[in-house]
Amino acid sequence: MASSPRCINCKTKILPTCHYPAVPTATLRSNHTPTHSDVAYIRVVLQEEEQELQRYDEEIESLRQTLERLESERELLTRKIGERRSWLAPIRRLPVEILERIFVQLPTCLNIVGPRQGKGRYQLTSSAITLSHVSFHWRSVATAQRSIWSRIKWARNDPHITMKNDLTPLLDIFLENAASHPLEISIKFPLAYSTIQSSTSAIVERMGTHAIHLLRTLTNQFPRCEVLSITDLEVEALDHVFPHGTTFPLLRSLRYDPQRFRDNNVFKTNGRFWNAIYSAPRLQGISFDTILEPMEHPGRVPWNQLKSIHVDYLVYYRDFLFLVTHCCQLESLEIDVPFAGFEEDDEDEPEWDETIIPVVVPHLQELSFETTSSVVSHALLRALTLPSLERLDFGFGESDNLDSVCESLQTFSSMLQRSSCALTMLCVVIRPRSINERFLSLLPEVLEQLSCLECLQLYVDTPSDRGRTNPGTGGSLHNIIGRICSLLSLSSNRSQTILPKLVELHLDDGFTAPYPSSQMGSVLDVVEERTGPRLDASGRKDISALRDVSISVCLIGKKQELPGIEDRVAALERDLIECSILWDFVES
Template sequence: MVLLRCVGFERARNGSVVELPESWIPGSDFQPALAVLYPATTHSEATIERIWILNIEFSAEVDVEEKDVESAEEMNPLLCDRCNNYFIPNPELHRYPKDLSGILRLNVPPSDTDASKTAIFLRDVESELRRYNEELSRLRLLSQQLEIQRKELLKKAVQHRSWLSPIRKLPVEILQTIFLHVCPTNSSHSLVIDSDKAFRDAPAYKLSCVSFHWKTVASGLPRLWSSLKADIFELDTDPRSLLQLYLDNSRNQPLNLEISCHKYGIALGDNRSLKDRLGKYGFRILKMLFEHIHRCEILSLDIEGEESELIEMVGAGGSVLSMPNLHTLTTRLDDNYRAGHSFWESVRDNSPNLKIVRSGKLLGIDLIRYENLTALVVDWAYDAFTNQIFRVIERCINIRSLSMHEVLVDEDPGLGKPVILGALEQLTITFAEASYHIYTLFNNITVPSLKSLNISGGETAFSAQNGPGVPGVWSPASLVAMFQRSGCAVQELVLQIPDNILESEFCEVLESCPTLTCLTVSLRRGMQGRETFAYRLLHRLQHGVLGQHLEQLSINEKDAQFDFQDVLDILDVVESRNRVSESRSTVLQTVRIEFGRLAGNTGLESTLEERRRKLEREGIHVAIVPTFPSDDVLTVLSQSWDDI
């Protein structure tokens, strides 16, 4: 006898026990069967019913595989495990008729009997599909209702979780500090306006949108809204409301303002007028910003060429601009744009606090009060005559940092005596490739307070025996004379000269800089091993007499070649110098040697690495860096290429 638990059918209650007839075969649990209610149940009055067998409980006399039970559960999806609500499909429709995929490939019409059975099957299928659709519609509606309730509950949970957030206990002062740290106005801008929306950034505004409290805190920090950047080229979207919000919230805070007009550049053949290139709102944004230019502490005008007319168009009213707070000016405007314009009049006459200037070209002495500057950077001084350069330098009596790039010194200025730059501490000079008279500059300046000197460039230097302009070995005589004449305590020296230099003459530079702590030399030279500048110089530093205070040394000979034994010798020199450092000199804490190629016995590579690590443990950082692959690597690459 087989006992089964009826989970659900029309006339018998859930949980009824029924008895199957002997004709029922185990494993046919999805077939319709005649089941008789067991007499012991409370439903003895029930008659024979046609049911679908579900959730069978077999007695011990019958052994049925578990897979049949699992297949029954898969066929009858459980909609609710609490009330055992199943969706009961008609298994006959899933089992019969047989699959027709093979018959459909043939052009054989059904017989009358098959057509009649198929019509009955399709009628039953349509009825069954309606049951599926109704159930699915009910479930979808229920799912939508549950999703709406879930979202409402989740929203409340988020709100209450936010209510308990520890950040609400932070004092306003700490929250202000966090905001200023997240939006640093000294290294980035709190608002970036650009023609491309993807590049528009407004971190202060985004912080103020988090909550009313954060908005109050952010609005109470004028510095948070005071750094603005705008590229007005092809600006067709309207950012005026956002810009006005920043200008209002910045109150009287000095502004850091950067204006440019060539984010993507002007294409060749673009014959549009200047205003048309700005788009619909470019010029309006420029005027809004210039209305607050009197508040600028840092001003950057990345405008040049024809775009310089924009400044004149903004000041067409004729009123003289006032910039009493201006401290730092970065501009690409040059002497071609002057004409007594109100902008330069304001820079010269109405900017008493201007201390730092960075210009694309060397500006005339009638445009800038150089005597007030503490720092000057000229990005491109190639077209400036030597006399112009020295006329500007003469007026920089309070300058502390001077950087000039692409300098072409073509003649002696004939000053009679060197210019004294008494406050200058940092000097950076990049000579143009065609500059042959680099000695002219050093012969005509005296720098008693100089601490850092950076010299680079110059295609061909000079030697005393060959004369000016004749290719030869670079002679540092003029540099040594400047050091001796100035009596300065130079601590950092960077020389990047694409020319040969004799280490014997270079030692004169070191002797004239006894306080030197950091030395960087970069030169182009094709020597090998012990003939290289790095090898010879390190051996002169070995005994600690030369460069007694030297702590950092970096040498770059990109065309030089070393083998592993040469590198080991260099490490010996470093160790030897540091052994006598206690009594004579400081320890070389950092040594970096860059060269072209490392050759020789690769078996010494492990020894080299072990020595380097030993120095590392002693606090001495040594880096021996070849810029090209070693011979073995090149051989392997060559063989691989041949194999290909």
């Protein structure tokens, strides 16, 4: 029989224990019936055991209440300990000014992304919300930083699922905390193709009540918007919720990318929206999917106040010429030209490359044009004079005529001579078939002109349908890395140091042609020569130390032919702020 429970401290019995024996199992299993005297005795025993059971229940309830009280007191004590430890936390000694700067640098945008798992519910993420839940102090600091509540991004993933949850209350919190701070709003709301073909009322109906409510809340905030990005949202839906009389007094930058790819009608449907955009007094930057609509009504666009233009699909050379001649304050231009190059305006007119005229763009500081046509790259380089150019990103188009590609490089050199000598960043994309010995021989002449260059990025772009060049058939392609590195070497006998201000170097051969593994050491030699410790040891104060290096090459040979390469790369990673040197082997 089990002993009576005792107090853990004094060992006193808490409750008495009945000493009546249990009914034998054999008796219960038999058909034996108790006698009258047995029945009277059993009833007395039952009464005593039931009374003792009640006392046990009462004691258990008392102990349960005691346990709950102890757990509650333990939880309170744990919270006190945590609060005292928090009181001693080093981060409390961080000045509020530093904490504010940290908060401002975080990606605190409100991201509304969905639907999730086909249920029509959206996922919300925001560092601003997370920061405000850390502590009362952090919440007060976060809510005082209006800028971290001013960035709102709404991205719809599945156009076939209607929005099921109302997110307007959370959006209202962000808008309230942002107060009068200018907003950055990004809306991506693709519609199903069948919806696009419907009437405006059908489009609105299929968007759903919650989506329309959220969209209307955002459009009501357009007068507070400083940066606006609209992607895939059809103008019929925008027209339905765009308030009459809305203006953009604060708008500086607009990106509009409609879902109806290159359809001129998408611009004309919502006259109120575009009239308000073009009337924005502070508008300085516009990013278009195509520039067709502005060219239809060029008088509506405030070209003279635009400083930044990005066009994803520039079809005609005349449009490019219009931009660089009418945007008198243009500082940044980024264009993508179709694969086949510029299209012809009219069969009766001369071909566009026969109408090239010299153009001076006095304030342009950043230029980026992407094209696979050597004719386009050659024409643009031949036409432009850029006295304020600081950053240039372009590609040498691929051509079966290597002489024309080399002429493009010479044209680039001439453009540098006509333009600014203060170019600090150069990114060049080269197609494999564009490289030959003449091309490589022209590199020194070009690089010698870039005395102020701080960042050099050179990439070999290989079409996906071509793949890697077979060993031994790469021609002069594998020399591109070696030629660049030999020019940068400080141990060469050149009278003029190439790129003395260079601090960032990015070389990528696209793994298109094998580079002799025996020459990999010379590549590392050049990088090591330009690290801070080596320059200090040699007393070269006229050379800037490399800070950021990334090199990707394809090597022919075996890893055993490169003794100590991993140790040398590890040493460079210690000496440089950023270092990434990657290589891949192919058998010889």
